[in-house]
Each structure stands twice: as structure tokens, then as C-alpha cells.
Amino acid sequence: MNERYPQNLIITVDDFVNSDCQKIINNIVGDSYSEYWSILSKKARERIDNGELKSGKILWIIADACSMMLNPNSKNEPFKPFAIMYQTNSRSAIVDDFTEDEIDFFENILEFCSDYRIKSRFADILWLKKSPKNIQHIEIAIENYQQFSLAYDNILDDSKSAWERAIKLSLWTKKSLELISNNLLAQFEKVDFADGYYLSYIEELLLLSQVDKRHYEEIIDKLELFANKFKTNKDFHRARSYFESCKNWTDDIDKLNKFIIEIAELYVLEAKSVNTLASGHFYENAIKEYRKVAGKHREKYDININDRIDEIHQEMNKSNLLSLDYMQPMDLGEVNLTELTNYSIKEVSDKNFEEALYRFANIYSSKDVNKLHKEATKSTEKFSISKLFGATHFASDGRVISKRAGMDFLDKESKDYEDSIFHEMVQSYDLEIDLITKASIIPAFQQLLFEHRITKDDLYSLCSTSSIIPAYRTVFWIEGLYFGFENNFIVSTHLLIPQIEHLVRVKMKEKGIKTSTISTDGIETENGLSTLLDNEKITEVLDETILFEFKALLTEQIGKNFRNNVAHGLCEVNTLRSIHAIYFWWLCLKLVLNNVPNGEDNK
Known part of the structure; x- marks a missing residue:
């Protein structure tokens, strides 16, 4: 990274407490880490330019911590740089860029941070980097990751990753997931159909959180309700997605086969609604779905599945087979x-x-x-x-x-x-x-x-x-x-x-x-x-x-x-x-x- 302040500049917890850095953080208007990074890095440049080196460095390293992209499923490398610039052989910050003194600084100011985004990020970094590990760091991270809003407007703006991280950290350290799963279940029950894919995001988190089995039936009922509504609206992709999600919550073979039949017939409906370029693909997927039904069960439902496979196969053969030359051209002409x-x-x-x-x-x-x-x-x-x-x-x-x-x-x-x-x-x-x-x-x-x-x-x-x-x-x-x-x-x-x-x-x-x-x-x-x-x-x-x-x-x-x-x-x-x-x-x-x-x- 480019040198933005003297590398030997020492910052302490007193420098943080006695500066207005905490006030700047608390006044940030924004819901995402990228917005935090943008605002804090801008403030950091202003401080450095004005000769306020210590507060400038504090804001810089907090901005760098916020800039990293969270991969909640990784134990060893959960934070990635948000940008890599090949032309200049440079990149944005990663965890290993922080010095031991800076990691210690994060630990020392952790108790003074009131912003859950900053606190969860610091605690997660400390759990990753400090040796020996301090179980309190992971507890703080889990607690603060759960402060991220699960509202419709926020779910894909860091919130889903934050909750996934809380769940993963809990699983890896064998901590109870009951509070997490109960909060997710309450949110799941509140979701309205108008929110589209939103229910599926909460469902994915619920599945990770190992919610109690007594809730499985109500979860299936709501997923199936949404699937059928999307089917009525001819939103075939979302309907299939919700029927697929239904399969996550049951081991009953008849229910599983019922969802498979629904998914297969949605592929058929979509095949009939698109041009011949893609219809063969959807017919093919319908056949593959039907073949997931074991042979001994294929004649016990309202339709004979073997006969239905033959019918769909004939439709597929009538469609033009897919070619790979469907490439939308964009002629740039001769330019320097x-x-x-x-x-x-x-x-x-x-x-x-x-x-x-x-x-x-x-x-x-x-x-x-x-x-x-x-x-x-x-x-x-x-x-x-x-x-x-x-x-x-x-x-x-x-x-x-x-x-x-x-x-x-x-x-x-x-x-x-x-x-x-x-x-x-x-x-x-x-x-x-x-x-x-x-x-x-x-x-x-x-x-x-x-x-x-x-x-x-x-x-x-x-x-x-x-x-x-x-x-x-x-x-x-x-x-x-x-x-x-x-x-x-x-x-x-x-x-x-x-x-x-x-x-x-x-x-x-x-x-x-x-x-x-x-x-x-x-x-x-x-x-x-x-x-x-x-x-x-x-x-x-x-x-x-x-x-x-x-x-x-x-x-x-x-x-x-x-x-x-x-x-x-x-x-x-x-x-x-x-x-x-x-x-x-x-x-x-x-x-x-x-x-x-x-x-x-x-x-």
C-alpha cells in the first residue's frame, strides 16, 4: 500500500479517546462497510493534509479494516481485498497489512467502540490474528454481527454475510445457536410475498442455524405458498428456487417427489414460454428432474412419470438444439x-x-x-x-x-x-x-x-x-x-x-x-x-x-x-x-x- 502517514507513528488508546474519531464514526450516514470506508478514508486524507497525523492514521487503519470483503465461510482467510489493480501492481488492504502495534490498538479501543459494524470487524480480526486466541473476541464478534439489520433493504448489504459469519463462528466454537435461529425464525415469519427473493435469503440463514425441527412444517408451508404464487405470476425461476428450498426441510419421500414434480413441470412451462434457442435446455432439465424420482415410485402419483419423460423428450427433440454462437456483438470499430x-x-x-x-x-x-x-x-x-x-x-x-x-x-x-x-x-x-x-x-x-x-x-x-x-x-x-x-x-x-x-x-x-x-x-x-x-x-x-x-x-x-x-x-x-x-x-x-x-x- 502507498505510504499515507509516517510508518513509525505510534497511536494509543488515549489518542483515540481524546480525538473526535469516535464522533466521526457515530455520525456516518450509511449502512455498508464500503460507505464506512469511503467516508473514513476521505476524513483520513483531510486530517493528514492538515497535519493531524495521529487522528489521520487512526481513521486510515479503521477505514482499511472496513474496506475488506468478508467471506463468512472461510476459517483461515475470511477477509479479502475489495480491489486488485493489475496495471499498477497494487491492491486494497488485507488483514496481514496491519502491524502488531495496529492489531494491539484495535484490541485496546474495542471497549470504547459503540458502532456494531466497527466492533464486529475489530473482534473478528483480533480472533484471526491474536495469539493466543481470546474467546471473548469471538463472543464480541458473534454478538455484534447479530446487530446487523435483517430488513429487506439491508439483507444483501453486508447483513447476510454478517449473520452467516455469526453462525459459522458459533458452529466452529460449539456455541449455542438458539438465539440466532429464533431471531431468524421471527424474521422469516414476518416476510411478505412482495419482497421476492428475500424469503429465500432468510431461509438459507435458517438452514445454517440448525433451527429446531418442530418448525420445519411451518417453514415448508410458507416456502410452498411463495412458490405457488411465483408460479401463478409465471416467474418460473423463483418458483423453482422456492420449491428447491422446500426440499431442504423434509426427509419424507412423497413430499420430496412432490417438489421434484413441481420443479420439472416448471421447466416445461418455461420451455414453452421462451424461444427455441433455450427451450431444449429447459426440456432437458425437466427430464433430469423427473429422473430423480426412483423407479419404484414413478407410477404412484397422479401422472405416470415414465410416460411423462417420454412426452417431454419428444418435445425436446422438436426444439432446436442449443448452439454456442449466441454471442451479442459489439463492434468497437477502429479506435486508439x-x-x-x-x-x-x-x-x-x-x-x-x-x-x-x-x-x-x-x-x-x-x-x-x-x-x-x-x-x-x-x-x-x-x-x-x-x-x-x-x-x-x-x-x-x-x-x-x-x-x-x-x-x-x-x-x-x-x-x-x-x-x-x-x-x-x-x-x-x-x-x-x-x-x-x-x-x-x-x-x-x-x-x-x-x-x-x-x-x-x-x-x-x-x-x-x-x-x-x-x-x-x-x-x-x-x-x-x-x-x-x-x-x-x-x-x-x-x-x-x-x-x-x-x-x-x-x-x-x-x-x-x-x-x-x-x-x-x-x-x-x-x-x-x-x-x-x-x-x-x-x-x-x-x-x-x-x-x-x-x-x-x-x-x-x-x-x-x-x-x-x-x-x-x-x-x-x-x-x-x-x-x-x-x-x-x-x-x-x-x-x-x-x-x-x-x-x-x-x-
């Missing part, structure tokens, strides 16, 4: 880098979250592969002397990964000629991706993170409705995309590459294209992504442009070859933090968002 960067930032600025995210995902439109081929051919023939000789390409560890033969310009139908053109295309693509990621995607990404907090709940609502994601793979996509938003592209790359391979395989199977190989001894093995992308029928599934991108990024030795290098443990850390790893994550986000029904309306 400064204009491109400014344009990209402006595209996502001052927008609501949904619109900003959609615009970010479409900030760049991939160059058509046919255009790329023409440009490569023109370039190759223009600088033909260099292409008369072969070329050898090496990996960073010295391995020969690709060779290009010298070109015979008289035989443009030869494999060597096409290989050379392809090499040129990949190299051109590589340069363009490097440029567009640095000048456009990263600036827009940083602006998006500056203005919005992206949670797994946000990603769930997108991934669970995207027609490219099978329901049983939703969690993988959520985690992969989430870690990208956390600037952890090492994890995102490892999670998303297998999902792309699985997606290609599933779509090929839907088209009846064989994806496996049978050996002479009768063992059937699924083909890897490289083989799948080289299948002669792959263009029936993938648009040629996205096919080229997948090859250049994931499977070609001359390209980044991410899939094979990751699978064989050949990727170094820097490779998975590279521009191309960021671009691959962004491309996955684009695929997901542009296949959300009516997602184009956000544009």
Missing part, C-alpha cells in the same frame, strides 16, 4: 488504445449491476474466424520470404511443442500451407487478445468491481438460468466465475476448463455425434477436448469463431494449450495469472450471460 480504455470504462460505469455486468461481458466482439483467415493469408503471402523456411516453437521449459514446415506457395491446397496459415492466425489472435484484454477488459473489470460487489448469489441467479449450463454443473460454473471476480485466475482456470470440455461433449452427444473411442479389447474411453474439437462434425455444434478460440486458448500447441498444460501439471503460476487466463475467464462469463433467456434486454 486511450479511446478504447475510456470507452470500456464508460460502458460499465453508472449502470445497475445487471446492465453493467452484461455490458462488461460484451465489451469486445471476437474477430470472425473467416476474416482472421483472410488477414493471415494476406500477411503470409505479403511477407513470403520468411515463410519459405520452417519454424520450430518451444515451450518455456525448452520442449519443442510445434513445428511449421516451409511453405510451398504453389500448392495452396497442401496441409503444410494450411498449417502455416493456421499458425499465423493463432499468432495474430494472440496479439489481439493481449491488446484487448489490457486496454479494454481489465479496465472495465476494475471499474465493475469498484462500483459493484459480486456475490455467489448473484452468479447463481445467472448460472442457474443460462441455457449452456446443465443443472448438475451449476456449482462448478459459479465457483469458476466467482474466483475470477476474486482475481484468482489460478483457481478459475482449473475449474472452468473442464466445464468447457464437458459442455462441448454434452452438446455433441445431443447432436448424436460420437464422443468416445472403443479399443480393441472393448474398453470405451471418452475423448479429450483436443480430439472433440478436431471432430469433422464439430461445426454442427460450435460456431467456427468460438471453435477457433477454444483451439487457440485450450488445445493447440502453437496456442496457449491451457487444457492440456493444466491437465498435465505443466502450467506455471504466471501462466495462470496471465492476460490470456483473464481473457479465457471473461469468455466463459460471456458465454454464460449471452445464453441467459432475455439477457439481451440488459444491453
Whole structure:
């Protein structure tokens, strides 16, 4: 972090008590940690500029403590920086930035703090950092996290994370959850249908809090009531979500099957309400839901489930199978880098979250592969002397990964000629991706993170409705995309590459294209992504442009070859933090968002 005050400046509890820092905190108008950080950091700068160094430092370190993002489920790293700036190789504060003296300062002023946000944050930091651990710190954190408002307007503004943290800390230290679960249950009972998803947020907290089983039936009744109301309003996604929640509160097989049937039929209703691009996806999910009902139970309900599966399967076959080329283009034209960067930032600025995210995902439109081929051919023939000789390409560890033969310009139908053109295309693509990621995607990404907090709940609502994601793979996509938003592209790359391979395989199977190989001894093995992308029928599934991108990024030795290098443990850390790893994550986000029904309306 930049030096904002003398590093050897000592601050004490007396400096805090005798200053007006407490008054400044108490007068903050705002409900979120981000607002606390914004106000306190501004006041800190003013104090430092006026030479009031001690109060300035006090306000700075409290602002830094408020700036961190809370991950309530992590025991070891519950606090993350809210911003990482790649272009300047800097980031916002993390717990390890605080010195021992500053941690001691937090402990000393804890009893003087009356603001529950500050007090819970200090106590949680102290529980994490102080050694030996003091059980009072966790008790203070749990008590003050419960002071966060559970009102509709506050639930996603730090409150849900705060209550989750209180529950997790209680579970880890074996403290009673009775008070927490009773407070949540009282809030659950007060929720009105007009509040939409709000009930589900409280339900998630109730589930974590291990509420007494005698309340299960009333919880199910209210969830089912809301589900049916959303169904009547044709809000199929929310209706399914509430029926799914009902399943959390019963072990009765007939009730579980009843909810499964409801969810399956909601998928059918949604399939009939959307265009054919996505209807096949919803029919497929309906069949998958019905198959969750065990065979011995399939004939005991009002409908014969086996017959119903056959009916839905016929409807699915009538629908157009999903293709991956539903990519909303955004042609930027020819602009210089400064204009491109400014344009990209402006595209996502001052927008609501949904619109900003959609615009970010479409900030760049991939160059058509046919255009790329023409440009490569023109370039190759223009600088033909260099292409008369072969070329050898090496990996960073010295391995020969690709060779290009010298070109015979008289035989443009030869494999060597096409290989050379392809090499040129990949190299051109590589340069363009490097440029567009640095000048456009990263600036827009940083602006998006500056203005919005992206949670797994946000990603769930997108991934669970995207027609490219099978329901049983939703969690993988959520985690992969989430870690990208956390600037952890090492994890995102490892999670998303297998999902792309699985997606290609599933779509090929839907088209009846064989994806496996049978050996002479009768063992059937699924083909890897490289083989799948080289299948002669792959263009029936993938648009040629996205096919080229997948090859250049994931499977070609001359390209980044991410899939094979990751699978064989050949990727170094820097490779998975590279521009191309960021671009691959962004491309996955684009695929997901542009296949959300009516997602184009956000544009």
C-alpha cells in the first residue's frame, strides 16, 4: 500500500479517546462497510493534509479494516481485498497489512467502540490474528454481527454475510445457536410475498442455524405458498428456487417427489414460454428432474412419470438444439488504445449491476474466424520470404511443442500451407487478445468491481438460468466465475476448463455425434477436448469463431494449450495469472450471460 502517514507513528488508546474519531464514526450516514470506508478514508486524507497525523492514521487503519470483503465461510482467510489493480501492481488492504502495534490498538479501543459494524470487524480480526486466541473476541464478534439489520433493504448489504459469519463462528466454537435461529425464525415469519427473493435469503440463514425441527412444517408451508404464487405470476425461476428450498426441510419421500414434480413441470412451462434457442435446455432439465424420482415410485402419483419423460423428450427433440454462437456483438470499430480504455470504462460505469455486468461481458466482439483467415493469408503471402523456411516453437521449459514446415506457395491446397496459415492466425489472435484484454477488459473489470460487489448469489441467479449450463454443473460454473471476480485466475482456470470440455461433449452427444473411442479389447474411453474439437462434425455444434478460440486458448500447441498444460501439471503460476487466463475467464462469463433467456434486454 502507498505510504499515507509516517510508518513509525505510534497511536494509543488515549489518542483515540481524546480525538473526535469516535464522533466521526457515530455520525456516518450509511449502512455498508464500503460507505464506512469511503467516508473514513476521505476524513483520513483531510486530517493528514492538515497535519493531524495521529487522528489521520487512526481513521486510515479503521477505514482499511472496513474496506475488506468478508467471506463468512472461510476459517483461515475470511477477509479479502475489495480491489486488485493489475496495471499498477497494487491492491486494497488485507488483514496481514496491519502491524502488531495496529492489531494491539484495535484490541485496546474495542471497549470504547459503540458502532456494531466497527466492533464486529475489530473482534473478528483480533480472533484471526491474536495469539493466543481470546474467546471473548469471538463472543464480541458473534454478538455484534447479530446487530446487523435483517430488513429487506439491508439483507444483501453486508447483513447476510454478517449473520452467516455469526453462525459459522458459533458452529466452529460449539456455541449455542438458539438465539440466532429464533431471531431468524421471527424474521422469516414476518416476510411478505412482495419482497421476492428475500424469503429465500432468510431461509438459507435458517438452514445454517440448525433451527429446531418442530418448525420445519411451518417453514415448508410458507416456502410452498411463495412458490405457488411465483408460479401463478409465471416467474418460473423463483418458483423453482422456492420449491428447491422446500426440499431442504423434509426427509419424507412423497413430499420430496412432490417438489421434484413441481420443479420439472416448471421447466416445461418455461420451455414453452421462451424461444427455441433455450427451450431444449429447459426440456432437458425437466427430464433430469423427473429422473430423480426412483423407479419404484414413478407410477404412484397422479401422472405416470415414465410416460411423462417420454412426452417431454419428444418435445425436446422438436426444439432446436442449443448452439454456442449466441454471442451479442459489439463492434468497437477502429479506435486508439486511450479511446478504447475510456470507452470500456464508460460502458460499465453508472449502470445497475445487471446492465453493467452484461455490458462488461460484451465489451469486445471476437474477430470472425473467416476474416482472421483472410488477414493471415494476406500477411503470409505479403511477407513470403520468411515463410519459405520452417519454424520450430518451444515451450518455456525448452520442449519443442510445434513445428511449421516451409511453405510451398504453389500448392495452396497442401496441409503444410494450411498449417502455416493456421499458425499465423493463432499468432495474430494472440496479439489481439493481449491488446484487448489490457486496454479494454481489465479496465472495465476494475471499474465493475469498484462500483459493484459480486456475490455467489448473484452468479447463481445467472448460472442457474443460462441455457449452456446443465443443472448438475451449476456449482462448478459459479465457483469458476466467482474466483475470477476474486482475481484468482489460478483457481478459475482449473475449474472452468473442464466445464468447457464437458459442455462441448454434452452438446455433441445431443447432436448424436460420437464422443468416445472403443479399443480393441472393448474398453470405451471418452475423448479429450483436443480430439472433440478436431471432430469433422464439430461445426454442427460450435460456431467456427468460438471453435477457433477454444483451439487457440485450450488445445493447440502453437496456442496457449491451457487444457492440456493444466491437465498435465505443466502450467506455471504466471501462466495462470496471465492476460490470456483473464481473457479465457471473461469468455466463459460471456458465454454464460449471452445464453441467459432475455439477457439481451440488459444491453
